[in-house]
Amino acid sequence: MSEAVFALHRFGRDRARSGVGWHKVVRERLGDDLPAIDEVVSEHRVIPDLLWLLERDGADADSVPSAVRAQARRLSQVVFLFCSAGVLPYWSRLQGRLETERDMRGRMVITNGIESLLASLHPKVTWESSELRVASSVDLDIELDGRGLILSPSVFLPDKTCVLVRSERQSGVPALVFSTPLDLSDLESPAEQSEDEGDRALAALVGATRAAALRALSESGTTGDLSERLGISLSGASKQATVLREAGLITTVRHRTTATHTLTPLGLALLQGALPAELSRALSKPPGPDTPQVGELQGNPKSHG
Known part of the structure; x- marks a missing residue:
């Protein structure tokens, strides 16, 4: 589902490619559901507007007004629909790419240490004086306090993009998602x-x-x-x-x-x-x-x- 959010971002951002390759096939698979997808990518900046879908503190808490909860459920359903059309049909290939990235990063840690891994994650990420810094227009500090940090590659994040999820939904641990971009034409x-x-x-x-x-x-x-x-x-x-x-x-x-x-x-x-x-x-x-x-x-x- 996290890849579905990033894929939806890619789908909405690259509208000029709607008639070719992955974009074209996904639109055909969506069929009658396509207007709902187009509405969401027109009304929202998928990143960062929908990142709350990946966080433990979601919008379905009791303290959130019912109208907001209904909107959250609708957006979740739209992302799930898009996942079924744009991600799941390719998952075995995508999973292999992500596992290769994971193994490569693991060998880097074994050979050169964790500092080398952190310093090489992404052009927007720097590791200095025990601080991991992500170049962003948003001013946000997160203290790990011993919780650790999930490092997650994404094949759908654009090349110059990385994303910080403050509290990943399953573990509650912060997650840094970095791009290992895939040429979407390869998917077909x-x-x-x-x-x-x-x-x-x-x-x-x-x-x-x-x-x-x-x-x-x-x-x-x-x-x-x-x-x-x-x-x-x-x-x-x-x-x-x-x-x-x-x-x-x-x-x-x-x-x-x-x-x-x-x-x-x-x-x-x-x-x-x-x-x-x-x-x-x-x-x-x-x-x-x-x-x-x-x-x-x-x-x-x-x-x-």
């Missing part, structure tokens, strides 16, 4: 089309809902996370996790009342379209008394967690 390349074909093949292999659940767990998550990512009930998410676990595609670790699910190497291979032909044929067959199960093909007993 043949590679992206082949990813779409892979998604369709995965859905044909295990079913659309289970394919979506498998993709949702490309980053490990709890049953609650899976429920939120898929927009289904907790019981439904639990059932999907059980099916994937019994197929050997995820593992589940329980801590008290929380179950955390992670892809197995087999689940990752299936998600990436790298399964051996034998496994693909077995998975695509209707289950029957003689149909080998994934766990049996691995040579391992099925795990029931």
